[in-house]
Amino acid sequence: MDKIAQTFDRLKAKNEIGLMTHVVIGYPNLKTTAAIVEAMVEAGTDMIELQMPFSDPTADGPTITKANQIALDNGVKMRDCMEMMGRLNEKFNIPFLFMGYFNLIFNYGYGRGNSYGVAKFCRDAIDAGASGLIVPDIPPDEAQEGYLDACQQNNLHPISVISPNISDVRLHKIAKVASGFVYCTSRTGTTGRPEAIEFDWLNTFLTKAKQYIPVPLAVGFSLSKREHLERLRGYADVAVVGSYMIQLFDREGIDGVRRTVRLLKG
Amino acid sequence: MNPKMITTMPDERGHFGEFGGRYVPEMLAPALDELAEAYEKWKNDEQFQQELNDLYRNYSGRPTPLYFAGNLSKQLGGAKIYLKQEGLGQTGAHKINHALGQALLAQKMGKQRIIAETGAGQHGLATATVAAKFGFDCTIYMGEVDVKRQATNVFWMRQLGAKVEVVTEGTKTLKDAVNAALKDWMWNVATTYFLLGSTVGPHPYPTIVRDFQSIVGVETKQQILEQEGRLPDYMIACVGGGSNSMGFFNAFLDETGVQLIGVEAGGKGIIPGGHAARFQGGRLGVVEGYKSYFLQDDDGQVMKTHSVSAGLDYAGVGPQLAYLQQQKRVQFVYATDNEVIEAFRRLARTEGILPALESAHAVAHAIKLAGQLPQDKIIAVNLSGRGDKDIFIVADYLNDQYWKDFCARYSEYGLSGEYDG
């Protein structure tokens, strides 16, 4: 059984809401990214998304956008991302997912050997131990063109990202291709602005989404407190904490990250 | 290629062959669906068309003239050069065409706020203008680099009541302004109309912008038939994202006797980071919601671009143009910064017309081509905008002492310093 399914089984058995944290590979540098991940794992995070830095991170707010830029300024390449994924999987047993924008996958491996692109990325990612891919700019309409097939052939979960403003028709479409889990944003907008979340409204949507979607639900955007996780319990299976982790690291360093992950896990 | 295939493009999901599409976060899907539906509903509505035509005519000043550049043609000694004078319309560039069309659409859709990205500031200016006219709340995103080099447009946009947000992310140019506008849209997706300024971005934008610009080519066809009794042999337009070129070419796509030429920004020459010629070293990619050619490194990171003209300083190109290039219907060439400034000065001296630096790319290629052709050939050039906005760039490029002195005195004493010495 794959690591993602195992994780959800374990969470269910303990009746716990899971935690997925996030790092940008190469922020503030490669060595520190690895140290942050280590602290997160030690403190009990259930899954981690490793964001591959991109020049044009369209769905990200200022915090993650800046981290992307700094990582690229540090000279971080896709090769480094794969290596990081490989090394972390040797060391730790939780699911790691690649998060990133489609162009990085679409052009993966260009100039290195004959074949490049989505299929090659998926092969290398599974070899490096990745459990799934979170690609916000590949909606189901376009994903039919090779992306879903390549994921499936390589046993990688293509994690769909949805938002509460989704139409029923499109929710149906997503439900058909859902694999691993579905990532639902807590609101519209980009990542990283601390916003008051309208939990009643969100949970009503999650209840509806659950009726369509046959896999677990993750919820992210603007989550930062244990209390947020408590509010989502019973409606979502995993809470995602992204930008806040970076802000925390900037303010309080790795110790702050470790302490907060413990608090979030309750 | 079946010519009819071109004019009926794209397919229902916005693909031009393998290009185009809609690669956006799911949260934008409802807004793009709503836009596509509204556009389908209104585009053939007689009253909508009437209102738009009235705006084109009486607000913007259409039709713009097709002017025979007799002096320039004579000097070059070859083909006859005609100039489609888009710079004579309201706000001084073709951008007003798709701004009016989209503003009318936004009004029909009941939106109260519009946002836009801008490079040269011409699209921002056109958007701020229609926002003032239609009474929309308006925010324009503009890269910090462009804010500096197109300061006059920033000033005018603000006078028109628009908020100009300076984008300091990434390369601080057009692509980053597009990203910033997309992000704003994600936050305000229910209330806001994103008035995109070129034939780029996710479906249905490349189609909408092309259609609202196609009036340029339709007029050109009629005007050249009136003046010459036949279609031109060549049509030349500069290409940033593709709004002026697609507008100019669209009515001629099926006229296979007319050679269509797009001119990209050659900048300092074809060296990495030194130009914005996507068909010189660009590669297929998916960025900012669409699949097309992008200047990018081996990892797929979008590269820095350079052009003397802010409006062509962009790493991507419209999906339909990528398709037309692949099908060999449009040929792509480039002009360097030096050639562009040369063309700017030449057109000014021979015809008394100051072209926008973007448009001067098309002029530069026409100058190269005309001399090699016999005198019975006809070239039509889309002069997409006028050059007033480029005063700082041209003066800087030419190191003009008079203008530098004026600016120095002005910053110290204001206008009285200028007049009183």
Ligand SMILES: Cc1ncc(COP(=O)(O)O)c(C=O)c1O
């Ligand atoms: C006068 C003028 N021409 C051309 C362009 C390039 O854009 P497009 O390729 O969409 O026509 C611009 C863009 O700002 C412009 O202002």
